[in-house]
Amino acid sequence: MPSKETPRIVEPKANISGAERTLEPLKLGTRLRDVRKNKNWTLEEASKRTGLARSTLSKIENDQMSPTFEVVQKLVTGLEIDIPQLFTKGDLQTNVGRRTVTKKGDGKEHPTATYQHELLCTEIINKRMIPFKSTIRARSMDDFGELVRHNGEEFLYVLEGELTFYSEFYEPVSLNEGDSLYYDSGMGHACVSTSPQDAVIIWVSTPHGY
Amino acid sequence: MPSKETPRIVEPKANISGAERTLEPLKLGTRLRDVRKNKNWTLEEASKRTGLARSTLSKIENDQMSPTFEVVQKLVTGLEIDIPQLFTKGDLQTNVGRRTVTKKGDGKEHPTATYQHELLCTEIINKRMIPFKSTIRARSMDDFGELVRHNGEEFLYVLEGELTFYSEFYEPVSLNEGDSLYYDSGMGHACVSTSPQDAVIIWVSTPHGY
DNA sequence: ATCAAATATTTCTTATAGGAAACTTTTAGA
DNA sequence: TCTAAAAGTTTCCTATAAGAAATATTTGAT
Secondary structure, three states, X not given: OOOOOOOOOOOOOOOOOXXXXXXXXXXXXXXXXXXXXXXXXXXXXXXXXXXXXXXHHHHHHOOOOOOEHHHHHHHHXXXXXXXXXXXXXXXXXXXXXXXXXXXXXXXXXXXXXXXXXXXXXXXXXXXXXXXXXXXXXXXXXXXXXXXXXXXXXXXXXXXXOXXXXXXXXXXXXXXXXOOEEEEEOOOOEEEEEOOOOOEEEEXXXXXXOO | OOOOOOOOOOOOOOOOOOOOOOOOOOOHHHHHXXXXXHOXXXXXXXHHHHOOOHHHHHHHHOOOOOOEHHHHHHHHHHOOOOHHHHHHOOOOOOOOOOEEEEOOOOOEEEEOOOEEEEEOOOOOOOOOOEEEEEEEOOOOHHHOOOOEOXXXXXXXXXXXXXXXXXXXXXXXXXXEOOOEEEEEOOOXXXXXXXXXXXXXXXXXXXXXXX
């Protein structure tokens, strides 16, 4: 493990000058370079993924040219970037510096007929993700009136037991401890425990309205 | 597996008109024309507001050329367009019905000096959350050159071991198996294992942030 | 309908984006 | 160190974006 010599913290995150909207500075190049570096991709790799020439990528990253919209789209899909982010110049740091811990078992209980949810980190509201730890009490699809639907996406990781994930557009799939699942929660879905003891999972959901 | 009797499903989610992709087709031209017409602006007016030539605007609206990023920015500010809107095109229901499973240990390895990441559910791109399972190899703050920062929020759940979470604005906090943490990742942060064997966590991050 | 005036499109020119390949720099291995 | 390979940059060239001006089209007043 490389033991870097120096400091911690850098760039004190100067500008939270609210007013600043878009345009002007927006260092697209640096931005893209950061994204790519963070994924440990070489220009060659990025080139393959975006379908753009290495040279083109290099020039863009060095702010030596302004890519066409077409190219921006390729960048966005190829590098898996969120477009709005690209335009949001610098950091629209809302929610700066929030942090909260939930010790084991200290979440907010939220029991339903089919699941026993323990909401985590509820001290912070207005989050972009809603995490909870759930025990799946449902034992059959009949326990659900209908498949659940709500706009957004969900990620699920199995901590204990075995469960079957039913959904509107797919065959049911069985998940064991250590398996994970990501899905569009606008698609009807439901989880059912299939192990002797109820399955327990970590569930992270995006908030409704976006 | 108890393949229970049938469906439940309600409202068949009308608009999965197949064709509707994500952002390839995106008719930028028509989109812009709509916006402009809506405001009852003439090309001349739009030209003044954006600083672009009438002819250029005309060509863009008629999909006769792909504007540069620079021009897109001028369009966006000059025409007072809501960026996400511009790109989300039509029904914001892109990504309908996606689902992907990652079995235990089948994630994409992504080693760094300080963490051993296993990216989960990478089959789906352009997600609103990026989940991974990480082994924390760092044993001291010195293993980090500097605190990590990237716009967004992160959720963390400890699967095994013990770790200490360092951050820019808080006292270090110790986390054990079963504990969870939610924080603004724009705030400098770093995790360090403190148990005999490296701590393992589930980490979920919001995109974009590099 | 006819013709101005206003609006939109096309043409023409130049400046520059984007790709291929040459070149330079960095990295890793002996 | 030195050297070879990998990563990144620059050059050179063609295709095309963007502006100015000419042309065409629409609007609306009589």
